[in-house]
C-alpha cells in the first residue's frame with residue numbers, strides 16, 4: 001500500500017471536521033459498535049459466537065421475544081455462531097415478503113505488533129473510528145442491530161417483516177454462516193431481497209460525489225498450471241524445462257485479455273458514472289463502450305482504471321508460484337495458481353477452455369481447483385435493481401448528500417451476497433457509508449471509517465429500511 005505523504009496527512013486532518021454530540025440513537029449504535037469491535041472474531045483465534053451471544057442479550061433486553069431471536073451454531077464449529085432476529089410486521093393478506101439485512105461479524109486477522117494501536121479496541125482519533133472491523137463489516141452489523149432496536153423502542157410496526165442475519169466466516173474459515181443458513185435454515189431468512197455490504201459512497205476532497213448500489217458480483221475461481229519434466233542433473237541442461245515452460249505459459253496469460261461482456265448492472269454503472277466523471281475523455285469512452293463493447297480505442301482508455309477494466313470482463317492473474325526440488329537438479333515440477341475473477345454470466349468450462357487455449361503448446365496442463373463441483377454458469381444472473389429500491393436509495397441520497405448520482409455496481413470481489421442470490425434472494429449492497437481514496441483500507445493496517453460517515457450511514461440505513469417496510473408513514 002502507498003503511504004500518505006505528510007502533506008496528504010495534513011490535508012486529511014484539516015478535511016475531517018469534529019462532530020457535535022450524539023443523539024440517543026447514535027449513542028446506542030456506538031455502544032454496540034464498540035462492543036462488537038472489542039470482541040475478537042478472527043477465524044483462527046476469535047469467537048463469533050461471543051459476539052452473537054452479546055447481541056442476543058441486547059435484543060432480549062430490548063423486548064424481542066425469545067422465539068424471534070435465533071442463535072444458530074453449526075455442528076462441530078462452536079465458535080462460528082450466527083444470529084437471526086425477526087422483527088414482525090403487521091402481516092396479513094397481501095403483505096410483501098420480508099426484507100433481509102445481512103452483515104458479517106467475523107473480521108480479518110490483525111496483529112497487535114503491526115498496528116500502532118490495539119486493533120481490538122474502538123479508537124476515536126482525528127474524526128476517525130479506528131480498529132479491526134470498523135469498516136468491514138462491524139459498521140453495518142452494529143448499524144443494522146441498533147436501527148432494529150431503535151425501531152422497537154419507537155414502537156414502529158412495519159407492513160412486512162424485517163429479518164436481521166449477522167453471520168460468521170465471510171472472510172474465510174470453514175463455516176460460512178450465510179451459505180449454511182441459506183441452505184439449512186432458508187425459512188428463517190427467506191425474503192423478497194436483502195441489503196448487504198459492498199456498496200459505498202465516494203468522497204472527493206471530503207465532498208460526496210457518488211453513492212453506490214452493488215447488484216452483481218464477479219466470482220473467484222482458481223486454476224492450477226502444472227509443468228512436468230523428467231529432470232536430470234543441472235550441469236547438463238536440456239531444451240525442455242518445467243520452470244521455463246511454466247514461465248512461457250504465464251507470460252501468455254499476462255498478455256491475454258478476455259472479451260468485454262456487459263450486463264444490466266455494468267451497463268448502468270458506465271452510464272451513471274460517466275455523468276460524475278470529471279475526465280471528459282474517460283466519460284466519453286465509458287459511453288462509447290456502452291454503445292459498442294468492442295470499441296478498441298475506448299477500451300484502451302478505460303483499461304487505465306483497473307476497477308473499470310475489471311468490471312468489463314473476466315480477468316485472470318498469476319498469484320502463486322512453486323517449482324524445482326534442489327539447487328543442482330533440473331526441475332521436475334513447476335506449478336502456479338492463476339486466480340480468475342469471472343464475470344457472472346460466463347461458465348466455468350468457458351474460462352477453463354480459454355486458459356487451455358492461451359497456454360497452447362507450452363506443455364503446461366491447466367486444471368480447475370475444486371473442479372468436481374464447478375460446472376455451468378458461475379454466478380446468479382445480475383438483475384436490474386427494482387425500481388422501488390432504487391427510488392428509495394435515490395430519494396434518501398439526495399436528501400442527505402445533495403444531487404449526486406446513485407451508481408449501480410458490480411463488485412470485482414466477492415461477498416456473502418452470492419450465497420443469497422444462489423437461493424433466489426436478490427441481494428443489493430448499499431450502506432450510505434462514504435470513504436475517500438486510501439481511507440478505504442478494509443483488511444489493512446489501521447482499518448478506519450470517518451466518524452461522520454458512520455453516523456450518516458446509521459441514519460441512511462434507518463431511513464432506507466423504514467422506506468422499504470413502513471409504507472403507511474411514507
Ligand SMILES: [Zn+2]
Nearest residue numbers: 136137170197
Ligand atoms: Zn466484508
